Amino acid sequence: MMTGPLVMAAIWTFRPVAAFVAPGTSVHYRRAYQRLWMASSSSATISVDNNVSRMSVLQTLLSKHGAPGSRQCDQPNDLVPVTSLHETPELVSSMTGPDEQLSNLHPYLFPIAKSTSSGNYICAYRNPFTEESDINHPWPIVEAQIGGPGMRLLALNSEHLMRRIACECDTDGSDASRTLVTLYNQDLGKGDLASALDAPYQAGAVEQLGYGVDKYVLLRVGPFPDLYQTMARQHAEKGDEQSSLIAAEAANGKLAGFGSTFRFYARLLASFPNRHEESRDAARMCLRLPLTTIGMSMDDFREVAVLGQLAEEQDSLKDTIAKLNDMYEKLRMAEQEEDGSKTPEQAAIDEASYLMDQTALSGARWSEIRPKLGTIFRSIDRVDMAKFVDLYSDK
Template sequence: MTAISPYLTSCIAMAFTIKPCLSLLSRNSRSLSKLKSYGRPSMVTRMSSTDAFDGNISRMDTLQKLLASHGAPGSIGGGKLVTCPEYVPALHPHLIPLMKSETSGNYICALNRVYDDVSAAGGIPPMPIVESAEDMPGMRLLALNSEHLMRRIACEADDSGTKEGKDIVAMYNDGLGSGLVDEAFDSVYEHGSVEKLGYGLDKYILLRVGPFPDLYETMSCEHMGRNSEESALIAAETANGKFTGFGSSFASYARLLNSLPNRNEEARDAARVCLRLPLYTMGMTVEEFAEISRLAELAGGGGSVSEAVKE
């Protein structure tokens, strides 16, 4: 069995615990076989999609229909999305599977985050929508809640200018305006709204719908393509403040800093911020976990993924 350092072992283990701890150094080293026990469903009360109420996953049926018709914006799995079992043992125990990609096998899920004090959190907040896969240590954030994701789908469908797009907008608008959802999203989406604003699809979504991690990453890349380092960093730093409790935006920020000259220490510090947040939020795959460990200077920079977790 491959030996791994106590520090990185505790990081991976924490990705599967119910209440991630901020103090990583206090964990003892565990074998990889023992780490698997942290992903067992018995560690947390799982909730099926049919049990979720409107305050957690708004308009579940509409969400699944829109995902099946349009796909999941921001997803890296791609492919047609189909319904899936309400319980998938090999998924991270905090995830509620909603749809599955026929191509990649990735799942679109709701994230059932655990709060120590629900009243302190202002009640149970809407569940973020994420992407993950079986036996993966983490997940990829797609949207802060289902209404954000559905509104984005409507915008993209409208911007396509197709008949199918009009049908998707009609599907999204069905039931809105009747007080079933939060006031901010209870108004119907009007055809032509993206074109009317005149800033393009991505900027319309960020301005009129909500924050999305992949759009901020795209914005940073576009600025870098125009050799505007300062604007790229501003976009990445803005994203860090939009997704509270998620390490993935800091991981993206660390990658950006690492690509720039004389920013190694800043990249290291940004990567280490990921390790002070729930570990399952910093990325979806083992490769992403290994990359962050290298950027945080907890592992060598030239080895393979397996070498990144060796002592």
Template sequence: MRAGLAVVASRGAFATAAVSSFRWLKPIVRCSSSSPSTAVSTTIPTSTSFDHISFIKDIAATRPPEHLNYLLNMLQSRGEAVISPAAKEGLVPLVIPLSESSAGTLTCLLRWPTSPPGMEMPVVEVHKHGVWLLAKSVDLYIHRILVEEDAKAQDDNKLWNASSEAGEKLYKRGDFLESQVTDLDVYLLKKVGLFPDVIERKVSCHLERGDLVSAMITGEFYTKNHFPGFGRPFAFNAQLLLKVGRKLEAKDAARGSLKSPWWTLGFKYQEVAEIAEWEDEQIEFIKEKVTEEGRQEDLKKGKAPEQVALDEAAFLLDLASIDGNWDEVGVKLDFSIWVHHGQLILLGTQ
């Protein structure tokens, strides 16, 4: 059984609820104007914040982040195009698109299939093989954007106007300069929250100074359940340990990261599997599990049909992440494990 947050309700720290109480997403209509790639084409029609809020309520079947409309305004004010939440072709099936940068980078929300009560949807950046965590919540991301803007000490008010009431609630303009903290990353970690890229930069700084002990301590801190469900901290720590000559520990760390959904590694699967010294047997095992024979075998072992379907969905996502072929898995899942009159249905696999 895999640890870490994933489509499978029993696969990790977020598997706190029984399968019978599992809530999931309803099927969506795909946007035909998008094109399969690591990012959505700029030809995708724009969308208002109301479209996103309705989509999250009605399709994703969850509570929209309180300040989502302000984040959308902020993203637009810094030159990004707000895009349709249904523009999912070529993307991980679990993301809800928000905006696209001029470079084609997508900012999205991630709708975990199951999570602890009250947990916010994280903000992620989409890549070919999965997602990269930007912030654990919309509010945290807004706070960070405002601090970074404040650190520039510019007179441009566009971003501040876009943040409006949310900005005033989350951050007081000028606090960064008044703090007399000269290192922006230090301020972010102490005053705002934890962010994967900031922690990784701290590790890199320690390495550049030749301080291997501090680098390893920071790398170990990174893995302490600050980012539940994401395999990236463990995969990054594995690469760090390998870099400093701790090959055996690196192998263990890499194998630990592969217990998380592979689309959360932040690396190509093959890069992490090489450190873990995994051959193709694990991939072949998963491929067998998503066959009819594999399903029947699990059912014979007494596993609930709902859990078998959930496991299959998780395996399909893992397999798709290897090559980044999300459209193929999207056909099989179609955003798509959902509960109807108590029956969990996996669409498109018949």
């Protein structure tokens, strides 16, 4: 039986999809990228600026400070802006590599910056099944790898991530950090953003609250998965099981739609006595969400299979993924029987989701499924999404 938080998650379950277009060395590739980046939101292609606000400020903050919560992109002076290079495409190849390589980044991600040390990308994750011209539908910010099976969630939107960086800079106290806080406040307070995101950050606010930067960010900025996980672990180390689980459950609710929060929740439950059935249910909840949101590596998928009691620790990765896929197919078949008939749009969404999930599990190249995804989106008149995922198509 699923616990309360898992039931809530089942209600919130959806399969978000997003898109990526990146620059490359070929003229055809660059033109496709420029078209998507610069097009007006009134056209079939949605402007990235509508959903990743203040892109140039975000890229500067990431470059100077690093991406908080990331696995290999958190160091200062390591990240190099990607999307700003649409005006100087001749520089792209030296930074990103050939088109063929970059097209193997997750198809639903829009690259923002690239780590020069690890090669990982900070990206925006797009859900084409929302009204994206609405300012209330920003794209989450994630970390990903070329050819990786999934992503690591960093923040629900660019403004949350930038304000967190401003808070961390404020506690640093250096002249360089104060300059970044000033940069962050640039253009805020003009009514261009939702009111909750539009107020300039007041220097000294973290110290004034008195709880430290992590708690300030969770209380006054927004939800961040790594901070909830840190809080949960701290409570667990103190022997406070209830508070630990509450922190993890808060992440499940506030960051709905991402399997990675349930993967952590399952791991946490498994660390407590008499919680193994709940841990199993939490891990299996990941299979009801987009599989690419489980994590960045196949080890993350392996962890879901083991915690979900579908595989053993000693199983090979191949056998583990096969067992994970067996349960995935059973759950999918049960959902199809429950759903009954579908509209063409619903059928297309399911087809795209299934194609993405199977590619993640099989380790196939993302570049190989882009044309198919484009065909699916065109079948329901989502030409904007077709152009995002099928980079070389002019249709």
